[in-house]
Amino acid sequence: MAQSKNALIRYKTIDKCLRNTKRRWTLQDLIEACSDALYEYEGRDVNVSKRTIQLDLQLMRSNKLGYNAPIEVYAKKFYRYSDPTYSITNIPLSEHDLHVLTETVEVLRQFKDFSLFAELGGIIQKLEDTVHSETDNAGSIIHLDKNEQLKGLSYLDPLYQAILKQICVQMQYQSFRARRAQSFVFHPYILKEFNNRWFVVGRKDGQEKVLTLALDRIEGLEYNLSIDYKKGDFDGDAYYANTIGVTVLDEKSVKKVMLRIDRKNAPYVLTKPFHHSQKFIKRDPDGSILIELRVHLNFEFERLILGFGESLEVETPKSFRKRIKRKLERAYQQYY
Numbered sequence: 001m002a003q004s005k006n007a008l009i010r011y012k013t014i015d016k017c018l019r020n021t022k023r024r025w026t027l028q029d030l031i032e033a034c035s036d037a038l039y040e041y042e043g044r045d046v047n048v049s050k051r052t053i054q055l056d057l058q059l060m061r062s063n064k065l066g067y068n069a070p071i072e073v074y075a076k077k078f079y080r081y082s083d084p085t086y087s088i089t090n091i092p093l094s095e096h097d098l099h100v101l102t103e104t105v106e107v108l109r110q111f112k113d114f115s116l117f118a119e120l121g122g123i124i125q126k127l128e129d130t131v132h133s134e135t136d137n138a139g140s141i142i143h144l145d146k147n148e149q150l151k152g153l154s155y156l157d158p159l160y161q162a163i164l165k166q167i168c169v170q171m172q173y174q175s176f177r178a179r180r181a182q183s184f185v186f187h188p189y190i191l192k193e194f195n196n197r198w199f200v201v202g203r204k205d206g207q208e209k210v211l212t213l214a215l216d217r218i219e220g221l222e223y224n225l226s227i228d229y230k231k232g233d234f235d236g237d238a239y240y241a242n243t244i245g246v247t248v249l250d251e252k253s254v255k256k257v258m259l260r261i262d263r264k265n266a267p268y269v270l271t272k273p274f275h276h277s278q279k280f281i282k283r284d285p286d287g288s289i290l291i292e293l294r295v296h297l298n299f300e301f302e303r304l305i306l307g308f309g310e311s312l313e314v315e316t317p318k319s320f321r322k323r324i325k326r327k328l329e330r331a332y333q334q335y336y
Helices: 004-018 027-040 050-061 095-112 120-134 152-166 266-273 301-306 316-332
Strands: 071-074 080-081 169-172 181-196 197-204 211-214 218-226 254-261 279-281 287-298 312-314
Touching: 004 027, 004 080, 027 050, 050 071, 152 169, 152 181, 152 197, 152 218, 169 279, 181 211, 266 287, 301 316, 312 316
Parallel strands: none
Antiparallel strands: 071 080, 169 181, 169 218, 181 197, 197 211, 254 287, 254 312, 279 287
């Protein structure tokens, strides 16, 4: 066990002792309590010296660890907290802590529209859940969707830093269609998450076309400081304004879509709209509803529609209705 962990166990043990005001604690009592605690964790005798505990008390009193513990000696040999409510586990946040938390909140704000960080309240609940699990040895209360084997997550922070500091990256990238990886200079603009996959949006150096690249297809990444970063007038909110998913098509592909949802699924679609452009048009006597969207007719939108199966009907545009019909017919043939 590392020395730093031994020290932390001693600090927590001393804190536990001094919070127990029903007993009077001598230096020898603290030595024995720390020795017992380390034996419990180590499974063997650990020699805790008098000098070690004296230094621990001195450090806990100081600001070096941020504790400033109000430890006092009374009756010339007993130790206690002058403030009975004090504990090193509930010390106020330091300026450094507040600075780190502020930076963290700023990072989370970058992801506020992503499914993983949809509500900061959820993050707080998850933190509370972690504390509950650690202190009570209980199982987790909240379970979030996650894919532990998802590739490319190690590139999230380097790309975030590149976007934040406006630095180009040299990227090795292999699309699903390519036989081998390509190396190119990339100007990253935003990070986007969809359906538990992460993407970086930007431009190849010297090109105007905006690309959306999956992080799980990146094979190598490093900063390129020799080329000036150029963002131009790119606006992520405007770029994805008419898009469900990550595939952005040209303006000609933005269509007004009328969808009919059956009675059983209508409440889900009303409480969780497909897109911010969704409008409720009417409710029919059978309980089904008619809604209107204005979106790109892209791959992700198709998958969303097909996922509802018989519960959803595309009314317009007619060309999109025929496309969905053909796909459903081919799916039906798979079962013959």
